[in-house]
Amino acid sequence: MQHTATNWVYTILNSLAGLFVIAVIAGLIWVMVMYVVDVTQSKHTVRRNYPVIGRFRYLFEHMGSFFRQYFFAMDREEMPFNRAERAWVYRAAKDVDRTLAFGSTRDLRPVGSIYFVNCAYPTRGEDAVAPSPLTIGPYCEHPYTTASLINISGMSYGALSKPAVRALSKGAAKAGCWMNTGEGGLSPYHLEGGCDLVFQIGTAKFGVRDEKGQLSEERLVAVASYPEVKMFEIKLSQGAKPGKGGILPAAKVTQEVARIRAIEIGEDAISPNRHPEIANAAGLLDMVDQVRRVTGKPVGFKTVVGDTQWLAELCELILERGIESAPDFITIDGAEGGSGAAPQALLDYMGMPIRESLPAVVDLLSGYGLRERIKVIASGKLIVPSGVAWALCMGADFITSARGFMFSLGCIQAMQCNKNTCPTGITTHDPKLQRGLDPLEKSDRVANYVFNMTYDVGMIAHSCGALEPRQLRRKHARMETHSGRSESLEHLYPTVASGAYVEHMKIFEPSEP
Structure with missing residues (x-):
């Protein structure tokens, strides 16, 4: 009975070791594939110059949205340009969605803050004209x-x-x-x-x-x-x-x-x-x-x-x-x-x-x-x-x-x-x-x-x-x-x-x- 239990443990350990080796090999294959993908693409400069490693920048940037209230500065606290400003430029340059959810992160209280005066009857889209020369x-x-x-x-x-x-x-x-x-x-x-x-x-x-x-x-x-x-x-x-x-x-x-x-x-x-x-x-x-x-x-x-x-x-x-x-x-x-x-x-x-x-x-x-x-x-x-x-x-x-x-x-x-x-x-x-x-x-x-x-x-x-x-x-x-x-x-x-x-x-x- 004891011998059978020992064999069972060995079998599990061997299986885990095999899975670990497969995981390592798969990981290495993934790293090599991502390396080739990163160095051959031209859309993302950081990934091209720093293949594979550069991908973590986007992960950390995304996770920062969840962890910033605990560990990191808020959107508007970084200098000389804060995260909110840079993020808007990145989205505008990539021509992706520029809308946000859950309200503004901008502090509206400091002296010098600018507000624009919305009109009760704003200009309709069909009435708008291009910037004048x-x-x-x-x-x-x-x-x-x-x-x-x-x-x-x-x-x-x-x-x-x-x-x-x-x-x-x-x-x-x-x-x-x-x-x-x-x-x-x-x-x-x-x-x-x-x-x-x-x-x-x-x-x-x-x-x-x-x-x-x-x-x-x-x-x-x-x-x-x-x-x-x-x-x-x-x-x-x-x-x-x-x-x-x-x-x-x-x-x-x-x-x-x-x-x-x-x-x-x-x-x-x-x-x-x-x-x-x-x-x-x-x-x-x-x-x-x-x-x-x-x-x-x-x-x-x-x-x-x-x-x-x-x-x-x-x-x-x-x-x-x-x-x-x-x-x-x-x-x-x-x-x-x-x-x-x-x-x-x-x-x-x-x-x-x-x-x-x-x-x-x-x-x-x-x-x-x-x-x-x-x-x-x-x-x-x-x-x-x-x-x-x-x-x-x-x-x-x-x-x-x-x-x-x-x-x-x-x-x-x-x-x-x-x-x-x-x-x-x-x-x-x-x-x-x-x-x-x-x-x-x-x-x-x-x-x-x-x-x-x-x-x-x-x-x-x-x-x-x-x-x-x-x-x-x-x-x-x-x-x-x-x-x-x-x-x-x-x-x-x-x-x-x-x-x-x-x-x-x-x-x-x-x-x-």
């Missing part, structure tokens, strides 16, 4: 007319990888928006997709500099000869590091990047902190005039606003010289902007955020009677429909985003942009990591992001009773105040009458101590 540079030989709401902000080839630039170019062409080259010059990959381009002239003048590093009119003409190049943007400063020029670490200065920028291979590319020719309002208007005269295309400038007095002086000089002397657009970058390398002292503490600077600039231009002449482009963490709709309410004509489009390419906010180790291949020149980013596949996601952003901003506008997004005004939004009650943006930021610049300037004068 605007013309930039009416005094130019070649003005630029576009209806695009959301566009790709300045990100250089060098800061971005080749496949990332190619994907953005192709995606922008599909979506009908423009792409800013960033200060790193015009690469073949910007032109490859056939999209509209804004050529950025940084302080180092990469791509349009002569042997001495000065602005070359001959090279300006060469760049302007491309029909894809629609406008030129003179960069005074950018959100991440106002007061300091661009920073491209040596690890990212490849032979091709060095050739396009006309710099040395393997050395840090650090731009001057300002254009030597621009020391005042006259110098800025002179460069705007020079570039516009040579190229025949609209010219504006990009800046982070801290002090507004210099803008007032600029407006006064424009009125002296004539309205045609004005820049064709101003890009306002908030202090919260910036996708690349920046010193923390500037990243955290320098410049005004877009919420404060945008209305200040719009009102100042209105006060000088220049609001219609100078188009306003807003930039700085405006990656979801609510941010874009707010900017339109405050008076922006266009919105640009860098990190929103990086998310549409598959960025996972690893915060490795300055180290050449980006796991999704977006900001690295490592061929092994770039391999995971398929330009054709990701270009569709770029276009989807633009289409769905425009649709959802339109949905907000229609709920407010407007026919299209560009009809949004300050009366259509409210802000939570310290009193615990919200107030209309129209009341908090009263519209300045056109031409009332003398009275308007009193707003910016320091109060008596």
Whole structure:
């Protein structure tokens, strides 16, 4: 009897051992199959660069919905972009369902929270119209007319990888928006997709500099000869590091990047902190005039606003010289902007955020009677429909985003942009990591992001009773105040009458101590 029981135990153990071996073999076969599947597919960058292991990211992301109340931060607590914002961009880029269940995870109480004012009789779908086109540079030989709401902000080839630039170019062409080259010059990959381009002239003048590093009119003409190049943007400063020029670490200065920028291979590319020719309002208007005269295309400038007095002086000089002397657009970058390398002292503490600077600039231009002449482009963490709709309410004509489009390419906010180790291949020149980013596949996601952003901003506008997004005004939004009650943006930021610049300037004068 005992012998029989022992045999029975041995039989069970042998069966279990056999099942274990079969399970291990099956597991190994599954791993090999999934490895092949992951490295050959092109939809998911993380899985392609990190086969099999990358699949756990999606499992953890899904399980986080169930465990976050016990172990993890809530949707809105992560920085610089929280999970809710990133998730919306991912869904928009993949063109999948963007609805949610069980209510908003957004805290509606903090001071500064924005609410949109729904209309009792919202715009019906059949009455809604597409965003209206605007013309930039009416005094130019070649003005630029576009209806695009959301566009790709300045990100250089060098800061971005080749496949990332190619994907953005192709995606922008599909979506009908423009792409800013960033200060790193015009690469073949910007032109490859056939999209509209804004050529950025940084302080180092990469791509349009002569042997001495000065602005070359001959090279300006060469760049302007491309029909894809629609406008030129003179960069005074950018959100991440106002007061300091661009920073491209040596690890990212490849032979091709060095050739396009006309710099040395393997050395840090650090731009001057300002254009030597621009020391005042006259110098800025002179460069705007020079570039516009040579190229025949609209010219504006990009800046982070801290002090507004210099803008007032600029407006006064424009009125002296004539309205045609004005820049064709101003890009306002908030202090919260910036996708690349920046010193923390500037990243955290320098410049005004877009919420404060945008209305200040719009009102100042209105006060000088220049609001219609100078188009306003807003930039700085405006990656979801609510941010874009707010900017339109405050008076922006266009919105640009860098990190929103990086998310549409598959960025996972690893915060490795300055180290050449980006796991999704977006900001690295490592061929092994770039391999995971398929330009054709990701270009569709770029276009989807633009289409769905425009649709959802339109949905907000229609709920407010407007026919299209560009009809949004300050009366259509409210802000939570310290009193615990919200107030209309129209009341908090009263519209300045056109031409009332003398009275308007009193707003910016320091109060008596």
